[in-house]
Amino acid sequence: MNDLTAEKSIINQLLNDKDFLFEAITRLTLLDFTDITCQKVFTRADKAVKKNKPFSLMSLPETLRIKVVKLTADVIDYTSNGSIEAIQQASYRRKVATVSQQISALSQDGDIEELKAKATELFDSGEDTTVETLSPSSAEASYLEILKNRKTNKTTACSLEFRQLQESTLGFSPGEMIVVAARPSVGKTALLENMAYFQARKGKKVLFVSAEMTAQSIIDRQVCRLADISFGKLREGISETDPDYAKVQRALEKRKNFTILDAGSITINLIRSKIHRLKITEGLDIVYVDYLQKITGEGKSEYERVSRISNGLKALALDFNIPIVSACQYNRVADGRKPKLSDLRDSGQIEQDCDVVISLWPEDTEEVSGKKKINVDLLKSRNGRTWSNGYQLWFKGSRFSFHEILNIPVDIPQLINYKED
Numbered sequence: 001m002n003d004l005t006a007e008k009s010i011i012n013q014l015l016n017d018k019d020f021l022f023e024a025i026t027r028l029t030l031l032d033f034t035d036i037t038c039q040k041v042f043t044r045a046d047k048a049v050k051k052n053k054p055f056s057l058m059s060l061p062e063t064l065r066i067k068v069v070k071l072t073a074d075v076i077d078y079t080s081n082g083s084i085e086a087i088q089q090a091s092y093r094r095k096v097a098t099v100s101q102q103i104s105a106l107s108q109d110g111d112i113e114e115l116k117a118k119a120t121e122l123f124d125s126g127e128d129t130t131v132e133t134l135s136p137s138s139a140e141a142s143y144l145e146i147l148k149n150r151k152t153n154k155t156t157a158c159s160l161e162f163r164q165l166q167e168s169t170l171g172f173s174p175g176e177m178i179v180v181a182a183r184p185s186v187g188k189t190a191l192l193e194n195m196a197y198f199q200a201r202k203g204k205k206v207l208f209v210s211a212e213m214t215a216q217s218i219i220d221r222q223v224c225r226l227a228d229i230s231f232g233k234l235r236e237g238i239s240e241t242d243p244d245y246a247k248v249q250r251a252l253e254k255r256k257n258f259t260i261l262d263a264g265s266i267t268i269n270l271i272r273s274k275i276h277r278l279k280i281t282e283g284l285d286i287v288y289v290d291y292l293q294k295i296t297g298e299g300k301s302e303y304e305r306v307s308r309i310s311n312g313l314k315a316l317a318l319d320f321n322i323p324i325v326s327a328c329q330y331n332r333v334a335d336g337r338k339p340k341l342s343d344l345r346d347s348g349q350i351e352q353d354c355d356v357v358i359s360l361w362p363e364d365t366e367e368v369s370g371k372k373k374i375n376v377d378l379l380k381s382r383n384g385r386t387w388s389n390g391y392q393l394w395f396k397g398s399r400f401s402f403h404e405i406l407n408i409p410v411d412i413p414q415l416i417n418y419k420e421d
Contacts, residue, residue: 006086007038012072013083014045015057022280023273025049027084032091037067052280158286158323161198163404164391165376168384169356172286172323176382177314177353179292181328181344182360183335187374188327189213189290190400191360193221195325196288200257204285207259207278211266211294218260219252221400226251228399265296268312275320284322289313291327293345307349314353334361338388341379355382363392371396373405 010028013020025046033039041060048055057065157171172178182188189212200206210218224231227247229238238245259282261274271289278284289295292309299305317324328350334343339359344350351357357380363373374395377388394403 003086003090004035006083006090007033007035008072008074009083010087011038011041011068014041014055015068019273019277021045021055022049022277023269024084026273026276027269028087032087034090034094035071037064037071040064041068049280158199158204159202160195162376162393162402164387165358165378168378168387169381170384172325172356173383174321174323175318176323176355177317178323178325178356178358179328179344179350179354180325180358180360181330181339181379183330183332183339186360186362187395187397187400187402188360190221190395190397191358191402192288192290192325192327193218193225193400194402196286197222197226197258199286201254203257205257205259205278205283207261207274207284207287209266209271209274209287209289210260210262211296212290213262215260215262218262219255222255223248223251225399225401226254230398231400266294267296268309268316271295272316272319275316275322279320284320286323286325287316289324289326291329292350293329306345310350310353338375338377339379351380354380356380359388370398371403374402 010024010033014024024042028042030039030042030046033042041064044060044064045055047053048059053059057068060068157173159171160166160169180188180191193208196206196208208218220231220234223229224234227244227250229244229247233244234248238248259278261271263270271287275284275287292313293306295309295312297305297309297312299308313324313326316322329345330339330343331345334340339361341351341357342348344357356378359375359377359379361375361377363375366372371394373392376391376393378386379388380386392405394405395401396403
């Protein structure tokens, strides 16, 4: 019960496609392969990725290299996603067959409750063995180390430049899923960009995943804000003799620690593969996703599709121990009023999965000197307080930028103002 064609295809692609190499290592395990040669190649590929070393046919020992050439000689074009799924399905069928045989042998006699317990134990034993667990002593040591790091300001949380959000959430912590929700054209993408850039400037490694815009468009928006140049002028182009050209250069020099992922179809598996690769090669502290409902996924209904995407983003946060911040749209019913958690579009699962929900909504559309006030509510905070007390930020749409409002309401504490270096 195997798929040798798919296994050979995987090995062929591992040796020839660096991007696929990271995806395969992320999604497959050694036990998914049945052919011994394929197992040996996969093991070497896994070690090479973890040690950040090059991997190719020439990096294999000669005897193994000869076997691989013979094995993959008849490989025809086979889509990477299809071959990975084929191996996973065959691996799962083998597991079910093995467990079925064991259960059948146990079912001849014995107590029925004992049989149920044993059957469950057998099936669970075949699950992914790469999941780590902590013994009580290890967990205690890890927690004490975290406490000491917090005291000495060595926390791994990604801080925020906006005062009340920072004070209430203490920053975005590893393993958290954060949602920034708003109706279209309110500024949720701009807020994600502002927060991501601030954290990159503080030395955090940022991945910005865009399912809605190209990387070039995101860079345009960043330069527009950092260089204080109109978006229209950037789109028209700037010559080297223009005084603004130097401003653009200085703005680009500030774009450190900021990686952009854009593609025609963004999937959870693509994001997982990119995170895995960055974690190994460059390091990664936080991921921003724009936006949740635009991620490609499967489901019998839109509700099921969005629910799976939400589950997938939360799983990424937990599996890689990093915060995942995603923009999310409200339903149309939220137009013209203060939004509620139940207004999150297409799925109640989002509300269940996320740890923090930041809500943006305009009280009115009146602009003052090219800026307008955007209300900011903290509708959910799993580890802290929530509020909906009139906290506002200035949003300058022409520069895609958010700023604190100086006349802070009296019920909002005066907190540290986090500024750029």
